[in-house]
Amino acid sequence: GENVEQHPSTLSVQEGDSAVIKCTYSDSASNYFPWYKQELGKGPQLIIDIRSNVGEKKDQRIAVTLNKTAKHFSLHITETQPEDSAVYFCAASRGGSQGNLIFGKGTKLSVKP
C-alpha cells in the first residue's frame, strides 16, 4: 500500500545551525504535502504545507521543497532555536480520498543551546 518514509528519525543540531528532514512518498496521485510539529503532550500543529504545482514554499525560517519526479519533499529550518525542539511529521495526501493523509513516522529534533 501507499506509504511515506521519513528520515532521519532523530536529529540533533546546535542552536543557529540548519536542520533538514526528508520524506519520500509512493502514491503518484498525492498532491498535498503538509508538515506538522508536535510538542510533548500536545496534538500536531501544522507549520507549513505545499501542493504539487509548487516546487518550494517559504515562511520565515521554514521552507519546504518538493520534487515530484523523485517523489520526495523536504523541510528546511534555518537559524534553529531551542524552541524548535519537537517531533516533526511529514504527510502526503492519499490520492482520490478527500483529506486523507499518510504520515511519516516522525523526526525528533533537538536543538542544543
Added chain:
Amino acid sequence: DAGITQSPRHKVTETGTPVTLRCHQTENHRYMYWYRQDPGHGLRLIHYSYGVKDTDKGEVSDGYSVSRSKTEDFLLTLESATSSQTSVYFCAITHGQSETQYFGPGTRLLVL
C-alpha cells in the same frame, strides 16, 4: 486546537471493557478523523467521517467503530478494549474543501 475538544483526556481501563472517546467541534466542519499515535508508527488513520451518519474505514480500523449522529460530535468506540489499543488518540478536522487537517489535544488511553 481549531475549536476541537476531546474527552476524556486520560483514561485507564481493563481488557474486555467497552470504551468510548468523544471528539467535539464547534465550527460545523464536515470532515472529521480519528487517528492513533504509537511510538515508531507515527499517526495512523482509524476511521473518518464526511458528514452526519457518513463514515468510512482507515488503515487500522479493526476493533474500532465510530458514530456521527450530529455534525459536532464524532465518537470512537472500542467494543472490547485490548492491551494493543493502548495508545494516544487524536481527532482532526478539515475546513471546508481544504485538505489541511487540524488536530485536537488527544486522549491518552491505557488498557490494562
